[in-house]
Amino acid sequence: MAGASPSARAEVIVPPDWAAATATAAAASSEPAPPVVVVCGPKNAGKSTFSRLLLNSLLPRYGRVGYLDTDVGQPEFSPPGCLSFHVVDEALTDLLNPTLRECERCCFFGDISSKRDPETYLNCLFHLYDYFVEKYRSGASEPLPLIVNTPGWVKGAGFDMLVEMLRYICPTIVVQIRISAQSKNLPDGMFWLDCGQTGPNMINIDAPFHDALNRSLLIQKDSYGMRERRLIEYFKQCFPSDISLTTNKELAYGLTSLPPYEVSISDVMVIHLHCQVPPSEVWHSLNATIVGLAISCGTIEAGRSIPWCAGLGIIRGIDVQRGILYVITPVPLEHLQRVDLLLQGLIEIPKSLLQVRGCVSPYMPTNVLHRISERDINT
Ligand SMILES: Nc1ncnc2c1ncn2[C@@H]1O[C@H](COP(=O)(O)OP(=O)(O)OP(=O)(O)O)[C@@H](O)[C@H]1O
Structure with missing residues (x-):
C-alpha cells in the first residue's frame, strides 16, 4: 500500500x-x-x-x-x-x-x-x-x-x-x-x-481498493502521527481561534506561556487507569502527563462507577508544599469546576511539543515538582 x-x-x-x-x-x-x-x-x-x-x-x-x-x-x-x-x-x-x-x-x-x-x-x-x-x-x-x-x-x-x-x-x-x-x-x-x-x-x-486510475485507495495510516496531530489540535483549543499557531514550535511556546489553572490537590482524587502507583509516588507520576479531567457522577454499574470526562489536561507542574497542581486545558471553567477526578492513563504529551529546539519545556525540569516560580507559571 x-x-x-x-x-x-x-x-x-x-x-x-x-x-x-x-x-x-x-x-x-x-x-x-x-x-x-x-x-x-x-x-x-x-x-x-x-x-x-x-x-x-x-x-x-x-x-x-x-x-x-x-x-x-x-x-x-x-x-x-x-x-x-x-x-x-x-x-x-x-x-x-x-x-x-x-x-x-x-x-x-x-x-x-x-x-x-x-x-x-x-x-x-x-x-x-x-x-x-x-x-x-x-x-x-x-x-x-x-x-x-x-x-x-x-x-x-x-x-x-x-x-x-x-x-x-x-x-x-x-x-x-x-x-x-x-x-x-x-x-x-x-x-x-x-x-x-x-x-x-x-x-x-x-472495501474500495482502487480509483478510476487504478491507484490504491486504502492508504496505510500513520497512526502514531495521527494521534500526535490530534492531541496538538486538541491543545490548540486552549487559545482563542484568532491566534495563529501554525507550527508546533509556536504551540509549544504558547503552552509554555499560558497561565495554567491552579487545582488544589485536596479537591481531586487521582486514579491510575492502567497501572498501580505507590502513594508516595502519585504526584511524581502525574507530573508532565496528560490526564482525563473527570466528574464522578456516573451511575454505578457492576459495582463500579464510570465517570464522565470533561476533557484532557496537561499537568504542567506540581507544588507539593502548597498542595497545588498546575493544569493546562481547553476545558471551559464552568465544566472544570465540577472536575473531581484526575484519570491517568497512557496517553503521552506529543514529543513534538516536548522537543522543540530553543524552547525549554516547562514540563520537564527536575525541580518542577516542588518549586514553581511565579515567573514560570505567569510568563
Ligand atoms: N471510499 C474511499 N475513497 C477514498 N479513500 C478512501 C476510501 N475509503 C477509505 N479510504 C482511505 O483509506 C484509508 C483507510 O480508511 P479508513 O480510515 O476509513 O479505514 P478504517 O477501516 O476506519 O481504518 P481503522 O480500522 O484503522 O480505523 C484512509 O486513508 C482513507 O482516506
Whole structure:
C-alpha cells in the first residue's frame, strides 16, 4: 500500500455498493425508532470513511445524527484514549480525515487500544450507549439515528468484544466491510447471534481498493502521527481561534506561556487507569502527563462507577508544599469546576511539543515538582 498522506487525496470515492448501503440506511423505517447502524470490518478497510458518508446521508432526513465513537486509537471526533457520544447536526465536509468536535458525553479509557482492559472498555461503551438510549429512545428528546463505528480488531479477544458489543446494542442494521484477504474478514452473516435468533438487516460491502486510475485507495495510516496531530489540535483549543499557531514550535511556546489553572490537590482524587502507583509516588507520576479531567457522577454499574470526562489536561507542574497542581486545558471553567477526578492513563504529551529546539519545556525540569516560580507559571 502506498505511504502517501491521506489528506493529499482530493476526494472520496463512493463505490455503488457503498451508495446503496447508505441509501438503504437513510430510507430505513423510523418506526418504532430511527436506525441504529453498526459499521464493522478489519483494520484500514474504510469503516471511518463509510461512517462519515453514512452520517451525511442520514442528516437530510433526521436533521441530527448520533455517533458513538468507539475507536480509542483513532477516534473520529475526540482526542486519543476517549470513547465518546456525539450529536452531529451539520454535514461533514472532510470525508477522508477525522475532525475534532465537541462531544455530548465522553469516557476516558486512557489507552490507544482496548487490549489492556477489555472489561473497562466495554463498560465505557455500554455506559455511553445507555446514555443514548435514556436520552434519545425514552421520549426525553426527539429520537435520533445512531452510527457506531467499531475498531478494526476483529480476531481473538477483539472478535469476542465485538460480539459482546453487538449483543448489547442490538443494532437494526449492521454494515460489514470486507477486504480481499478473506482470512482477515469477520465471519459472514450474523456471527454474534445464536442459531435461530432473528437479527438486523445485514449489509456486506467491499472495501474500495482502487480509483478510476487504478491507484490504491486504502492508504496505510500513520497512526502514531495521527494521534500526535490530534492531541496538538486538541491543545490548540486552549487559545482563542484568532491566534495563529501554525507550527508546533509556536504551540509549544504558547503552552509554555499560558497561565495554567491552579487545582488544589485536596479537591481531586487521582486514579491510575492502567497501572498501580505507590502513594508516595502519585504526584511524581502525574507530573508532565496528560490526564482525563473527570466528574464522578456516573451511575454505578457492576459495582463500579464510570465517570464522565470533561476533557484532557496537561499537568504542567506540581507544588507539593502548597498542595497545588498546575493544569493546562481547553476545558471551559464552568465544566472544570465540577472536575473531581484526575484519570491517568497512557496517553503521552506529543514529543513534538516536548522537543522543540530553543524552547525549554516547562514540563520537564527536575525541580518542577516542588518549586514553581511565579515567573514560570505567569510568563
Ligand atoms: N471510499 C474511499 N475513497 C477514498 N479513500 C478512501 C476510501 N475509503 C477509505 N479510504 C482511505 O483509506 C484509508 C483507510 O480508511 P479508513 O480510515 O476509513 O479505514 P478504517 O477501516 O476506519 O481504518 P481503522 O480500522 O484503522 O480505523 C484512509 O486513508 C482513507 O482516506
